[in-house]
Amino acid sequence: MGLEEALPFVLDQVATMNETRFEADPRVLVVLVTHNGGAWLPASLDSLRHQIYSSLDLVVIDNGSRTEAAATVSRYARNAELVRSDRNLGFGAAANAGLESSSRTSSADYFLFMHDDVVLDPDAIHTMVEASISTGAGVIGAKGLDWDRPEVLVEVGMSADQFCIPYSGLEEGEIDQGQHENLTESLFVTNACMLVSRQLAERCGLWDGAYFAFGEDLDLCLRARLAGFKVMVEPHARYRHAGAFSNGQRRVSRGVPSKGHLARRNQWRTIAKNASAPRMVFALTVSLLLGLGRMLALLLLRRVDESSDYPRAFIDFVRSFPNLMLRRRAVQKRRTVPDRQIRSLMVRDSQRFRLQVERRVRQWEHGTLAVGAKSVKRLSFTGLKQAFAVWAREPMTIATFLIVLLGLIAMRGFLFGEPLAGGSIWPFPEATGRLIGDYLSGWRDTSLGTESAAPTAFPILWVFSLLGFGRPGLAQKLMILILLTIGLVGINRLVGSSAKRRPARVVALGVYALNPVLQLILSNGDLGGLALYAGMPFVLLMALRTLGSGEEASGWAEMRTPVPANSDSLLTSTGRMALLLAPIFALAPSALLAILLLFATMGVGRATSTGFSAPALRRFRFLMLAVPLALVVLIPWSFEGLRPSGAILGPLFSGLGGWLYPLWREFSFREMFLLDLGGSLGALVVPGILLGALALVGPARRSEARLLSLPLMVFGLIGGFAGKGFLPPLVASPAMWLVAPLAILALLSGHLAEGVSEELPRHAFGWRHKIAVPALVVTLGVGVLIGWAPQLAGWDRPAPTFAGGTSEEAASIASFMKSTAQEVGDFRVLWLGSRWSSPVRTGLKPSDGPEYFLTTSQGLTMLDAFQPPPAQGEARMDSVIDALMGRRLHLAGHLLAPATVRFIVADPNDEATIEALGRQRDIALEQQQGAVAIFRNLQWLPRASLAPVALSEEVVTQSNPSSVMVVDWTGGRSIPARSPSKFTGDLPRTAHSQVLLGDNYNKGWKASVGDTQLEQSEAFGWANRFELKPEASGEVRVYFGQHWIRFLWLVVQVILLLAVLAMAGTSASSGKERRQ
Amino acid sequence: MKRSEIVFIAVVLGVLSVGLLLELTVPTRSVEANRVEAGQFISTGWYCPVPPGDAKDAIMSTANLASSALGLRRSSIGGSAQSIVDQISIPALSTGNKAVSDFSVPDATGLVEAFGGNNLTQLVVSGAGRGAAASRCSAQPASRWLFASGSTSRGDDHYLLISNPFREEAVVQVRLLAGDKEVVPARLKDLVIRSFSQASVYISDYLQEEPNFGIDVEASRGRVVVSRYSNVTSGGGNGISLDLGVRKGSNEWIFAAGLVPTDGEETILVVNPGTREALVGVVFMTDGERSAPPELSEVPVPAGRQVAIKVSDHLPRGTSYGVQLTSTNDVAVVAERRTAGVVESNRSYESVLGVTAPARRWAVPAGSPSGGVATLSLVNTGQNPTQVKVTLLTEGGEAIPPELASLTVEPGRKLVVDITPYLGGNLATAVVEADAPVLAVESQSFLGGQFSDFSSTSGSVVP
Known part of the structure; x- marks a missing residue:
């Protein structure tokens, strides 16, 4: 039951209330909500029976327990009223329902709300009532102690930060030594044990049933405070609390949203209802952005379950927003207290941050800190020794480790040398804050400056900059290492999805890690290529699953399940693919064309196996849909990227002009076609692997090899012709073109290794073996050792061809x-x-x-x-x-x-x-x-400056449309920059008559002096020119407007991202899918 | 194995084979490098260092080679007073002359800023009673300037006119490269040239009685324009010469207007400013033959040294010739032709830097304010005859004398054209256009009479 439904009833009861009052003790109605109360409920009821306070009534609400609580209630509290709900309504709604049903509501002076896992001291209610009477507080809380260890404090009043995240102020495991013995004000108290006065109920109402759990107590107390009531904690009243729901001891009925979901949504609800308008806008915006950041971090850590809480909570929040605004209006109508008074009781963000850090450290010490899918423990020598002993027994793990080590040695100069300055790889700005400032700015201070949207790669770099503690060199290398690791993990998963045996993985890892394509990427500082390298195995895996590759092979079911051909599953898969592609396109825009071609050729390749059936076509359509969907997530930047001269299509069109050809020609036709980057002997690798995989493996793998051979050949042909200069290169760098075939090659190598080790022994020794063994020798021996490995020797430093020289x-x-x-x-x-x-x-x-x-x-x-x-x-x-x-x-x-x-x-x-x-x-x-x-x-x-009166004298020539400005204008006075799009300064008493701003003729720039807006006159070269009036005085401001458009885009972008996230579904369904 | 699989494998093998075949047979498409071609000028700044003192009249002559009007902004840089700025527009295909003395600033560099199409500015000076000389002006201030000729013998007064037309101070070092030594006079090691100024360096003040040396001026800070003004009164010749230096050496040098004096000497001076020995081959071209003396097929020029080749040792006196010098081992050198003696009845002194490559279109100053005979020397360095058209640009406009509209220069030969009848005693700019980029051009003036002077100016390539 919601607040709206409960409140009229409560008020009605109050109106018809018996005028007679107990003069001695006010009547207290205990409202106890139980849900699967188990062992805690009897103790809780028993503690009520032993209260010294006599003027008590009790209503117990059985909130959809599996085993009805009636028997327990009748045994321990015969006089109690029992109200039963068939389903779990959540605490607030259940309490409201209890009050609505109880006949004792009208006679109560106080309502004591409590959980079923709370045991009160005998004098608790008495002390709380006394405190209420003496202070006039609307809400009284008590001192909470741990159920099992009553010397440990769990609550002595609560606070929250401005984003409504609760904060207890207690150290973890803090022992009660009488340090909290004063009757004090608190921002809020929890509903584990909360005494609420009737006056408060009449004025503000009681629970908001829409909360379900988490945060309704904060909401009630904030409403009370806004209406002028005090919220106090009486530490002499004590209770023990098991916290059974929070710590997961209580069985919760199905269909209940997760804790993270509820906590986020209710946090935003509380802000929306109770904060003043300006604070609400600020706190909601920051809180949503922080939520987005946390969600991305969780996704990176592969904690998909937790990260999916955010979009669901957001959608829930948005859905209830109109209703929420009505409630907000009612709350704000009753407001008598300004925000600043309430803020004084709130905790500072830094304090909460400190506590969070301390908590994480403790979790680490206790081995409960979750990083990714696993929890990590504090390292100890014994633990390490044991781990090493286990690890050392795995030869294949050692082989993988050696491959990684070899790579690290090869890249020693690159990784451990000095920071790469000047642009071999995109330099990270020195000031981390500038990244996000540039992203949000309406004006991009690059090249000649423009008002176009900043690249979506910004947030990604921002995260890495933060991880690198704002040190560009560290951030760069961290990003390189992480992307490399992701790529190798990806190829391991890709091959693992169709091969059980370790040799297959090791061979594939070797092919993917020890190859000249990676060398090319690193030596050119091609971060886009590296992003594609990291993401390609996952893209390939999802594409194969979406296309249903392997569905005809029963033996693969445990490793790789094709996406079911129904629209719901395919839509989810498309959403996930889009989410994967979006960061890749953000970092490597022109990879879009390569991915499109990859999907198209894979679709055709799949059709060669299954024919052009309707399900196959549906799968193909959904796969292709992921590409535009990824661009939707990148809006508004993708609009610009898709222009003929933009970052996505630019290489395709400008390639015709020939500026890329010299680079592409470094790779001959044969090299592109055969991926022969290691010399002529290495040229045998590709056909060796391809033909081996086609001929020497079982039917399922052979079918997939056929599927994959088509994109391999198409990429080779197009790349070869581009290298010869007869086709424009589709992508910005050859490395980006080579990554897809490389991943395919690695997978085929895995197939080959798996086929040889597993499938061939089933057959008699015959012609297959005769081909298989040489193919493997060629792949590993010639290809890796002779062809590729020697190149690693020189693989230690990027080529000195970047901006800035060495x-x-x-x-x-x-x-x-x-x-x-x-x-x-x-x-x-x-x-x-x-x-x-x-x-x-x-x-x-x-x-x-x-x-x-x-x-x-x-x-x-x-x-x-x-x-x-x-x-x-x-x-x-x-x-x-x-x-x-x-x-x-x-x-x-x-x-x-x-x-x-x-x-x-x-x-x-x-x-x-x-x-x-x-x-x-x-x-x-x-x-x-x-x-x-x-x-x-x-x-x-200077970019923005004050210029002298006679500024220009132009000589217009007939041979060129450009004007030659022959006058000297040195002596102009610079106006200090406040941000890339704002310049302000005091206007001096000088002969200056104009304001100039050198930014690309853009008419979006505006200027003012004091309150007077300046008129823009004819441009001076690249500079906008504003005429100053002689009597002008005050502050001169030059600024670029339209910030709100950028902000609007940001909001749209977040919504689109959340929508695609919602479309991609939850990890629960993916887990289910996997299990199927 | 199914039949379809066999077919598929066959297709894969086929594609691989075709790819390999294509790789081996299909040539790579050529890729043009991104090069920016020279085109019509938009604006040009010409810097004309003016000799001090005895050069009474210095005239900056700007030729508008474009088909539209040219805006000129003329002034001077340096000196002690503020220069007057003169702004005019000159019609298409005409010249505009301006005396530097009109700016009322002595010891200053003339500056012509031209806004419009292609143009060329040259400086013509008349020395007090010693004749006249002409020189190209520079549109390219640089940090290095080279000359192959210089002398501080008695009666040989050589001045380096170092102009710094910029707001930044310049610091230069002057190195003198003689036949047997290399000298950097102590006071010329770090010579400061103030901003917006011109310095005249009288070389004899720093190195005495050195008959032959090349000059290397290098700016360690800033950029300068360097000309050399010579006033020679020694026995062999008696006259003045003005030459703009060259900014770098070249593997090839061509002189079109050689004439072996009947009395005195004409010398080809070659300086090697580099660090490796150069081997230079010499080919003479006269109106009748092309000859390459075997003893001059590989003349060694040591690094940092100068070598002098006396022309009269290889050609009869009175011969009119062109000469082409080529560095056979690709070490860049600087070459200059110096004449001191009697040429065409004039006893005088002249020194001129050649041109570094043949071209299709040339502009060169023609005539002198002091009258006399003006000729154009054309050399065809190619293998085929070339047709040549000569256009004369004066302040009155363009003129193409019918006799000069179509001249033929045979390969490996020199042609001398007398243009005196078409000048009418005026200064002009001759534009020489050939049908192939094989031509080298030089103009000469023989003043005769009281001056007894002659003067040569190499052509400037125009787009």
Whole structure:
């Protein structure tokens, strides 16, 4: 029963209440809610029988217990009224129902609500009533002690933080030594034992039945406080509490939502009902975002059960929101106390955080800390010794370990060297906060700046930055290691889904881990390729399950179950695939085309086995659906990524222009087709594995090998033709193209190994054996040892072809830029010449013209890695750079200045670039370090600045649409930046007459002085120009609007993510599915 | 094994074989590198270091080679006073002249900023009673400048005009590369050139009585423009010369307007500013033949040294010739032709840096404000005859004399064209266009009369 239903009845009872009162003792109605009370209920009833307080009535609500409580009640409390509910209504609704049914409600002055696992001291009720009378409090709580260890405190009043997360303030296992003996105020007391006055019930009502469990006591006490009632704890009243529901001792009926689900939902309900409007918006937003973060963390830890609580709680919350708002209105109507008074009783977030950390440490010590699917214990020498002894008995584990060790040794320079600065791999910003700031900003401060949405990879990097304690180098390497590990775990699972024997896994792991594709990815710092490497085995596994591969093979049922062909199951599978693909696309946008092709070819490959039947087509449709669904999760960024020049389709279209061909041509047709990256002998590996897997395995594996051979060949053919220059490369880097065939190859190797070790012995020694043995020798001996392993020797450092030169140079340049930025404010850097542009990096200058790119003073960041689609200014920048490099210009510094270009970095050995720069009157060599020359634009203009009266004198030439601005404007005054999209400062008394902002002609920028909005006049180069009035004074502000649009998008994105999460279903169903 | 499986395996094998076959047979499509081609100028800054003192008249002559008007912003950099800024527009295919003295700033570098299409600015100076000289102006300030010729013998006054047209201070070092030694005068080790200034370095102040050396000016900070002004009164010749240095060495040098003096000497000076010995081959081209003296097939030029080749040792006196020098071992050198003696009845002194490659289109200053005879020397370095058209641009506009509209230059030969009748005593810019990129061009002026001076200027390649 909900509050609405219960409240009229209670009030009605109050209205018809007998006017006669007991003058001596107020009448107390004990409301005891029991659900599968077991051994606790008799003790609880017995304690009531022994109360010294005589003016007591008792109503017991049997809240859907399996074994009816009637017998126990009649035995221990003959005078008690018993109310029975057929199902578990939850505490609040059950108590409301009890009050509604009881004839004694109308005569009660107090209601004592208690659980069935609570035992009261004999004087508890007496003490609580006295406290209530003496203080006038609306709610009185008692001191709670542990059921089994009565010296241990469990409650002496409760608090909560601003997000309504409860906090007890007690140390775990805190002994009662009389340290909490004062009658004190508390934010709330739990409903384990809570005395509520009739006045409060009349004014505020009682329980909100929609809570079911967790948080209804906080809600009731907050309502009481808002209405002006006190909530007190009388520690001299004591009770013992078993906490049977919380600690899982109580059997709970089916259909009850999980604790996490209830706790989250009720937390949001309590905020929505009781907080003031501004605080509600803040607390709800932060709480939802924190919930999202926690959910992602749980997903990463594979605690899917717990992570699914969040979307379900959110959907529940959203569904009940209209009703909740009506309740909120009623609560706020009764408000007499401001939020700040209540906040004074709330706990600070830091205190709660400290407690959480301490609790985790204790859990670790006790071996109950859950990390992933298992709990971890504190390491001890004996434990380690035992674990090692077990581990050492597993030769295959040792083999796997050795493979990983070999990889680590091979990558020693990469992993344990200095941080990779300057862009070999996307650099993480120094300030972690900036990542999320950039993500939420309406303005992206990259290239020439744009208002497009930031890449969805931001939250992922943010998480890694946090894990790396804000240290970019650590975060980078952590991410690399984690992605590598995920990839290897994935391939293990993929092969394990069709092979029981360890040799199959080891062979597959070897193929996937010790190959030149991974070397290519790491040496190029291709984080996108690495993300795909990590996710591909899982993608392949889910795709095979969705397509129903292996369903005809009865022996596989225990390892891999195909997704049932009904729409519900397929939809769930599609949702999961979309959730898996989304982070991959976020980090490797152009992988979308490779994945689409993979799915298409797998679908056709599957059809070659089963024919084009209706179920097969349905499976195929659902598989393909996952790709657009993943893009839905990435909205709004995916809109931009899908533009012809965007991060997803850009390589396809720009590939036609030829800028990628030189890279692709490093891989010859044969290499692409045969995956021969280890030399000519290694070329035998692919056909060896493919033909071996086709010929030497049992029917089920052979069928899958046929399915997989098609994508392998199609990828090889397309890659080969792209390498020859006859097709545009579909993806940004060859590595991304090679990962899918590599995973297929690893799986086929596993098939082959499994087939040889398991299936061949069943047959007589014959021609299969004659082919099988050489195929294996070729695969392992020639392929790995001769073909690939030698390459590992040189696999220790990324190629020095990234922005910033070698790591040392890059670090030095980065340091110079940062120190200058601290001095003069933010600026842009133009990296000029072919040395700096890495075709592996998605989105960097995909055009046919001169090679360059722009970064902020931070150097290359994640934002540059996903360059937004060109805006109006990019075309002009192209033409200016073209003129500069063609030596057709002598005032390039003037032209670049409004774009805030302060430094131009060039390779001193690049004669063409150096000569072009040398021709410029307004560009001077600042310094030269090793193979890096830094030029300074003498005409540099800060991003936002005050400019002199006569700003420009343009010479318009007929040979080029660009205008050459010949006037000097040095002396402009910078307006300090507050964020990428906001600049503020005091307007000085000077002759300045204009405000300039060098950002891509975007009309979204606005400026004001004091309260006066400034009008935007004709652009000056790249800069927006605002006219200042002569009498203007006050603070000058330049800002980019539309934050609310970005925020709205964020909300939409979260909702979409939650919707897909809900679509993907819960882990419970997946577990069931697995068991089926 | 089922039949379908056998077919499938056969298909896989077939595809693999076809792939291998294609790999071995299909060629890789060629990929064009991203190169930025030179095109029409948008804006150009020309820096013309002006000789001090005795060069009374220095005229900056800007030729508008484009088909639309050209905006000019002319001023001077350096000196002690604020320069006047002169802004005009000149019509298509014409020249605009401006005396540097009009800016009222002595010892300053002339600056021409041109906004529009392709153009070229040159400086023509008239020395007090000693004749005239012309030089290209620089659009490319640089950190290194080289000359192959220099002398501090008695009567040989050589000045380095070092101009720093930037807001940043420049620091330069001057290295002198003689035949047997390499000298960096102590006071020229870190010579500071203030911002927006021009310094005149009189070389004799730093190194005395050194008859032959090359010059290497290197800026350790900033960028400069360096010209060399020579005022020679020694026995062999008597005249002035003005040359802009070159920014780097080259494997090839061509001189189109060689003429062996009837009295005196013409010398090809080769300097090797690098660190490896260069081997240089020399080929002479006259109007009748192409000859490669065996003794000059591989002339060794040690690193950091200068080598002098006397032309009269290989060609008869009075011969008009072109010469092509090629570094056979790809070590870049700098070459200059120096003449001191009697040429075409004029006794004078002249030194000129050649051009580094043949091209299709050239522009070169023609004529002198002091009158005299003006010629164009054209050399065809190719294997086939080339058709050449000469256009003359003056302040009055463009003129294509019918006689010069179609000239033929035979391969390996030199052609000299007298353009005096078409100039009318005016300064002009000759635009020479060939039908193949095989041409090298040089202009000469023979003032005669009281001056008894001659002057040579190498052409500038124009897009």
